[in-house]
Amino acid sequence: MTLSSTRVLLIIGGGIAAYKSLDLIRRLKERGARVRVVMTRAAQEFVTPLSAGALAGERAHTDLFDSKTEFDIGHIRLAREADIVVVAPATADLMAKMAGGHADDLATTALLATTAPVLIAPAMNAKMWSHVATQRNAAQLHADGIAMVGPNAGEMAEAGEAGVGRMAEPLEIVAAVEALLEPRTGQPKPLSGKRLLVTSGPTHEPIDPVRYIANRSSGKQGHAIAKAAAELGAAVTLISGPVTIADPPGVRVVKVQSAKDMLAAVEAALPVDAAVFAAAVADWRVAEPGRQKMKKGFGGTPQLAFVENPDILATTAKRESKRPRLVVGFAAETENVIDNARDKLARKGCDWIVANDVSAATGIMGGDANTVHVVTAEGVDSWPSQSKEEVAHALVRRIADALKDTP
Structure with a gap:
């Protein structure tokens, strides 16, 4: 249980790779993590809040102006109660908003309010990833202390498209979470000393x-x-x-x-x-x-x-x-x-x-x-x-x- 009692806030962006985030929830929970989920509006076009919530074991959050959660400033609570925030998939649009400090929905508001480490898993078309604007945003996020895993090379969802832009696999993201949290938790890695x-x-x-x-x-x-x-x-x-x-x-x-x-x-x-x-x-x-x-x-x-x-x-x-x-x-x-x-x-x-x-x-x-x-x-x-x-x-x-x- 390498992530036992770790509180993970998973932000799911709106890309075809969102389906992998459902497996990521399962992989995190296998290792003892408590997972809370925030979904952007675009993410809900690919996977449902019901699916994400069922796997996480609690309701997925979708709306900044939800009267059921915002009576006690729920977006701040989500941000402050997390040990780590994971954005997967991190779309080009979401990365741009993070680099610019936007806060126009629940996901970006929570990201701006958190003091926990943030890990992003970019996922987009290869040409979008290589575009100068995306690379500029990635460099800015790196300078801001945001950790990144992937993207990987391979075939894209679009027929005939290939290159760098595939979201890292769920187990790669889990390993990156463990590596990022190890200095904070003091827990040795499973193969430390081997x-x-x-x-x-x-x-x-x-x-x-x-x-x-x-x-x-x-x-x-x-x-x-x-x-x-x-x-x-x-x-x-x-x-x-x-x-x-x-x-x-x-x-x-x-x-x-x-x-x-x-x-x-x-x-x-x-x-x-x-x-x-x-x-x-x-x-x-x-x-x-x-x-x-x-x-x-x-x-x-x-x-x-x-x-x-x-x-x-x-x-x-x-x-x-x-x-x-x-x-x-x-x-x-x-x-x-x-x-x-x-x-x-x-x-x-x-x-x-x-x-x-x-x-x-x-x-x-x-x-x-x-x-x-x-x-x-x-x-x-x-x-x-x-x-x-x-x-x-x-x-x-x-x-x-x-x-x-x-x-």
Whole structure:
């Protein structure tokens, strides 16, 4: 109950991402928070006060001039009784009003009256987010001490639109709330004092100085796990193969190319409390890579001899010394997902296998979503399809629970 007794005032702005705020209410309450909800008039076009109020456990507030609540200056009470104010989604219009100090409805009046920390989760079309006016407002809010989570990159609600502007996922917002409140509450984060190792991305196995063998791994899942672990207080070492995504903040990153490089980096990072092997390591490498670029038409089609790469997961799980307390492997399968994961769990000697279907029909490998099954000696826990950030937060929470009673 990391937010036990915390009073959260959630302001829901008028954007399509408002539907995510309903899940955010549930996630906050799962962690012990008391959630009060204020909805702008535009927000009510996307979700109803009845839905938000039912999830929060009390009536959602919508009107600055509500005779039932304003007899005792209700907007001031809402603002002053909150430990933190969260604005999600924070639309371009709402951000502009906040930057200008407007107070023309219940939401903006409460924001102007609060002395609690404020966290916003922007959500809008990518072109609206990149507009000079929105960036100016974002800079002003930052200068005013307003914290921000997101926006993320991805597809927009409008067909064919993509870019930076998606609202952060509910679990990302929860993690940001916890991080913002930790100095005030004095509560340690769930992974404070723990050391985690995460591998991510593909490996590149050279054929010659120009060509290499690789796979379609983007590194999104491994990087999301490293970011989520850092947000929960862990000291994280991320060992990453070649990827095109940004390094997660607050994480020590070691960049490698080949499987042999990755194994050496893993062993150098030990000991740790938990190791998560999310990288898609190439199973084989060319025995003798060419020293010069192979030329087409000289000697016909080259004959490549392969040798097995080191098994990083099994090597770490079967160590006699410096073995992490918890070793988690990933299994990307195209058929018999759970059966193959069980077999891998036994062969590798790890504690958990996180298995997912990457067959052509799913279109998942390299994408933004994942459907995973956590396979352990005790059984299988199948999770619904989620964003990779949500999978990361759920997995890291489970790791924190597994490590909480260890020194």
